[in-house]
Amino acid sequence: MSGTFNIMFCGVGGQGLMLLSSILGKAAVDAGLEVMTGEQHGLSQRQGSIYVHFRIGEPISPLIAYGKADMMIAMEASETLRYIEYLKDGGVVIMSNRIMPSVSETEKVALDKTGKTKYLTIEQIVDKLKMVTDNIVLLDSLELALQAGNAKTENSVLVGAALACPDFPIPTEKVREAVLALVPEKTIDANSRAFDLGLEAGGTCLGT
Amino acid sequence: MTVEDVMRTDHGPALMLSNEAVVRGALESDVKVVSFYPGSPVSEILDTFGEVLDHFGDYKMEIAANEKVALETVAGASMAGVRSFTSMKSVGMNVASDSMFSMGYTGLNAGCVCLIADDPFAHSSQSEQDGRYFGEVAYVPMIEPSNAQEAHDMVRWAFEVSERHKTLVIMRTTTRVNHSRGMVKLGDLKRTPFERKSWADVKGQYFTVGSVARALKAKLLEKKAALQKEFEKTKFNFIDEGKGTTGVITAGVCYLHTKEAMRNLEAELPVLKIGTLFPLPEEKIADFLKRLDKVIIVEELTPYLETRITAIAKEANPTIEIIGKKSGHFSEMLEYNVPIVEKVLSDVTGSEISLDYDAILTRAEELAEVLSNRVPIFCPGCPHRGTLWAFRQALNRLKIRDKIVFNNDIGCYSMAFLPPNEFSDSMLAMGASLGLSAGMNLVLEDKVIAMVGDSTLYHAALPGIVNLIHHNSNVTLFVLDNSVTAMTGQQFNPNSEFNAGGHPARKINMEKFFEALGAAKIAIIDPYETRDCIQPIIDAIQIEGLSVIISKRDCALYGDRLKKRLGEKIVPSENVKDTCRSIYACVKEFYCPAILVDEDDRKMKIQQDLCDGCLECRQVCPVDAPRHIER
Numbered sequence A: 001m002s003g004t005f006n007i008m009f010c011g012v013g014g015q016g017l018m019l020l021s022s023i024l025g026k027a028a029v030d031a032g033l034e035v036m037t038g039e040q041h042g043l044s045q046r047q048g049s050i051y052v053h054f055r056i057g058e059p060i061s062p063l064i065a066y067g068k069a070d071m072m073i074a075m076e077a078s079e080t081l082r083y084i085e086y087l088k089d090g091g092v093v094i095m096s097n098r099i100m101p102s103v104s105e106t107e108k109v110a111l112d113k114t115g116k117t118k119y120l121t122i123e124q125i126v127d128k129l130k131m132v133t134d135n136i137v138l139l140d141s142l143e144l145a146l147q148a149g150n151a152k153t154e155n156s157v158l159v160g161a162a163l164a165c166p167d168f169p170i171p172t173e174k175v176r177e178a179v180l181a182l183v184p185e186k187t188i189d190a191n192s193r194a195f196d197l198g199l200e201a202g203g204t205c206l207g208t
Numbered sequence B: 001m002t003v004e005d006v007m008r009t010d011h012g013p014a015l016m017l018s019n020e021a022v023v024r025g026a027l028e029s030d031v032k033v034v035s036f037y038p039g040s041p042v043s044e045i046l047d048t049f050g051e052v053l054d055h056f057g058d059y060k061m062e063i064a065a066n067e068k069v070a071l072e073t074v075a076g077a078s079m080a081g082v083r084s085f086t087s088m089k090s091v092g093m094n095v096a097s098d099s100m101f102s103m104g105y106t107g108l109n110a111g112c113v114c115l116i117a118d119d120p121f122a123h124s125s126q127s128e129q130d131g132r133y134f135g136e137v138a139y140v141p142m143i144e145p146s147n148a149q150e151a152h153d154m155v156r157w158a159f160e161v162s163e164r165h166k167t168l169v170i171m172r173t174t175t176r177v178n179h180s181r182g183m184v185k186l187g188d189l190k191r192t193p194f195e196r197k198s199w200a201d202v203k204g205q206y207f208t209v210g211s212v213a214r215a216l217k218a219k220l221l222e223k224k225a226a227l228q229k230e231f232e233k234t235k236f237n238f239i240d241e242g243k244g245t246t247g248v249i250t251a252g253v254c255y256l257h258t259k260e261a262m263r264n265l266e267a268e269l270p271v272l273k274i275g276t277l278f279p280l281p282e283e284k285i286a287d288f289l290k291r292l293d294k295v296i297i298v299e300e301l302t303p304y305l306e307t308r309i310t311a312i313a314k315e316a317n318p319t320i321e322i323i324g325k326k327s328g329h330f331s332e333m334l335e336y337n338v339p340i341v342e343k344v345l346s347d348v349t350g351s352e353i354s355l356d357y358d359a360i361l362t363r364a365e366e367l368a369e370v371l372s373n374r375v376p377i378f379c380p381g382c383p384h385r386g387t388l389w390a391f392r393q394a395l396n397r398l399k400i401r402d403k404i405v406f407n408n409d410i411g412c413y414s415m416a417f418l419p420p421n422e423f424s425d426s427m428l429a430m431g432a433s434l435g436l437s438a439g440m441n442l443v444l445e446d447k448v449i450a451m452v453g454d455s456t457l458y459h460a461a462l463p464g465i466v467n468l469i470h471h472n473s474n475v476t477l478f479v480l481d482n483s484v485t486a487m488t489g490q491q492f493n494p495n496s497e498f499n500a501g502g503h504p505a506r507k508i509n510m511e512k513f514f515e516a517l518g519a520a521k522i523a524i525i526d527p528y529e530t531r532d533c534i535q536p537i538i539d540a541i542q543i544e545g546l547s548v549i550i551s552k553r554d555c556a557l558y559g560d561r562l563k564k565r566l567g568e569k570i571v572p573s574e575n576v577k578d579t580c581r582s583i584y585a586c587v588k589e590f591y592c593p594a595i596l597v598d599e600d601d602r603k604m605k606i607q608q609d610l611c612d613g614c615l616e617c618r619q620v621c622p623v624d625a626p627r628h629i630e631r
């Protein structure tokens, strides 16, 4: 590959974002590519917003500059908007449709006796994303993971979908190998199926 | 990329977190004693050393009570003749510095390296403290890497410098470097067996006061001169050649931002990258300045380099224009990134910026307007949530919510400052709640209440507690006994039955200890029996003298891991449509992230994969709605 391929990972603490970035990290290194990341480790509480700047090719800084991420992979849908400044115009968004409302949002919904205050919806999020890109892969990642046989294989679904992007720089087989090498042994089959389901769903969305 | 890479016997390259690369560098240097107190962004160094402890089995490791003890431990090991290493967050050095200053004078023996990590942006710290001054004021050499490879290489070099000059070496990093992964070419992993030494073979004198101190100071100045001479030539201070008479001087992660900004701008400025913050390579800097008529200094936080470079320029090149913080181009606040540096370089050189970053940020702000903030909150199952709820109820029942002062301390419970609790009158530094309470108790008519976690208790709260009891101060102290140092990743502490590498250790008996000190009252509560906590808190608050409330329950994340290991299942609460009356106490007063509101029937909806099954919410619910799923 030439140049640098930038991926912004985002999600909520406890979702396994670090495993996701480890998988792509291993795959890229095994494929002989250079990788650099800038990670938000933060404190250990669950439910905080977290991200990883993941850069393949010729990165120098650990951080992606605003507007220069080729791809965003989101394990939680609303987090795509929290980091939208990083996505380039027309960049690819691979996102789960899972929304984990913050407690303050839940409080607002609960306390509005009229019932008019609603949680943020996937449609609202996608509408906003469309101001930046049309290349959106929206996945029911939990449903696909369940189809694959294990609810905890959502990561593999998302990774699989990313591979459907034509200029994704890491070869599919390297990524599959990395997935299978890093997930718990008992879940290898389910993860392999999840990966394929993600790949297929991603292909359908991106028309590849 | 995982802890496996730290153990590899080939030469990589491996994709490593800088914190892992540091561990690897220290292991390649045959480090024999390591000791740490955790803190972000260096906790992974402690964790990684712990994970590979049994694999190597040839070094000793302790999780110390605090950073001062950790530094003293590794200094003691160095005096005893083996290489040693510690790391701490920025403010950790404030605690350790008393001994560190003296170590500068006495010097050490075997290689001894201490990493300190500053936190521009205060991602996870009390302040944006700039620790670069420690080297200079203590006459202790200080170096700074910019990425994982350099972190690895510099640690190895630091051990050599330390041994050559018989001094502690401090490696300074920033969060962005600690938490960045990069490709690392590994060195040989040649370990030797651990061997005890005899003091007669290694002994030296590590004693400083009065006339001894004055004599040592004279030697220290010689040491500084020798270090300076060596640092003029080290490969870690280097120049990337370029064109023209505008140049850049930078260090740490800013070097990387600068290089990428230059690539974006297609600019070819000469860049002097500083790897030794103290002593600075003054001659190298002077020579560099002589070639230029403009120098751009790129560094986060205070103008540490800028001030010193300005002084050097006064002789080397008095007319040079200095672009930095004083000129108004860069801020002393927050973290830098490529766009920030690119904008200044573009301004100064006239090259066109590669993207309209401001427009992108403005659009992003608009798009994100629909989001609500994800403020930090307690995890599902966190015992602190129940303790704080009961505390609030006790204050309400006593009708003294406005007649108390609450001095909070440092740990997960610091979040009492945030909704839904939103109370905490102070929080300065670990253990500070006790001293502040002493002062307030002398002056205020209000009841003074303090709160510490178990790790904070043993880290820096003990002198404050002894002081309160000795002076018969009227203070109520909460001790949150959750078995681990939770906030930094559930490391063990003196209140745990284990220590480094999961090896057994002696748990200090907290009750006996307070008893022996003569606390006026010791109440033990279980925050999962949340309602039952209220009365003991009321009683404790009303007692004269130091009353102690020990709230006992394992950190939920730690507890879940123990359960997993034992094969126990976490049984979440059911979605209780039949019993929920939409009172929302669980939402308003509790803020558990597992709890949502069902938009259709407006009853509570429990996210099954998040719920920890603690049922604290049942205790808070006026109609006892939540209950475990029946299996």
Ligand SMILES: Cc1ncc(C[n+]2csc(CCOP(=O)(O)OP(=O)(O)O)c2C)c(N)n1
Pocket (backbone or CB within 6 Å): B037, B038, B039, B040, B067, B089, B091, B092, B095, B125, B126, B410, B411, B412, B413, B430, B452, B453, B454, B455, B456, B457, B480, B482, B484, B485, B486, B487, B488, B555
């Ligand atoms: C001097 C210093 N060292 C380390 C830290 C990092 N730190 C922040 S919170 C915390 C944990 C405190 O643990 P504890 O008091 O037991 O509370 P818990 O998080 O377990 O509730 C630590 C070590 C710090 N802020 N200051």
